[in-house]
Structure formats: C-alpha cells, structure tokens
Amino acid sequence: MADNKKNKKNNNKVQDDNYNPKFRKMRKKVCPLCADKNLVLDYKNADQLRKFINDKGKILPRRATGACAKHQRDITLTVKRARQIAVLPYTAE
Ligand SMILES: [Zn+2]
Numbered sequence: 001m002a003d004n005k006k007n008k009k010n011n012n013k014v015q016d017d018n019y020n021p022k023f024r025k026m027r028k029k030v031c032p033l034c035a036d037k038n039l040v041l042d043y044k045n046a047d048q049l050r051k052f053i054n055d056k057g058k059i060l061p062r063r064a065t066g067a068c069a070k071h072q073r074d075i076t077l078t079v080k081r082a083r084q085i086a087v088l089p090y091t092a093e
Helices: 002-010 046-052 069-084
Strands: none
Touching: 046 069
C-alpha cells in the first residue's frame, strides 16, 4: 500500500520532494545587478531606479526585485539618494 503511494508520487512530472502545485509558477529570480555586470546604479538615473520602486514610491522588497542582499542594500541606498535630490518621490499623492 505504502509502496503504491510512493510510485504515484514518482510518476509526477516534477521529481522534487517539496513539489507543491500551488507554487508551480514560482521561479528562482536572478539578481538583476548580478546578472548584468555592466549595470551600475546611478542615483541621477530615475528611469533605471523606477524599476525598484512601486507606484507609491516605496522601495520594493527583495522578493519582488529578485536582488541579492548585497545589491538590495545598494538599491536602497541609491533610491534614498535619488529622493534627496528629488529625482524620485518620497511618496505619490
Ligand atoms: Zn546581486
């Protein structure tokens, strides 16, 4: 009986033990700054930084940006610098 259940599980397309159909479409995000070595954050470049803030002007979390811890710190610092020189808003509305 127990063997039968095991066989059913192994016949699934995904072999991962932690497979959960709820999270089927979640993929590991790659840090945009690690992926592109030529990409350098610039606090004067609003278009570049707009990818890392939401429509309210808040800095997006790592789970949304996909950035690694090191680069998320860089992003945060750069966005805060940009806010100070009014390149980015502190808040919208
Ligand atoms: Zn990174």
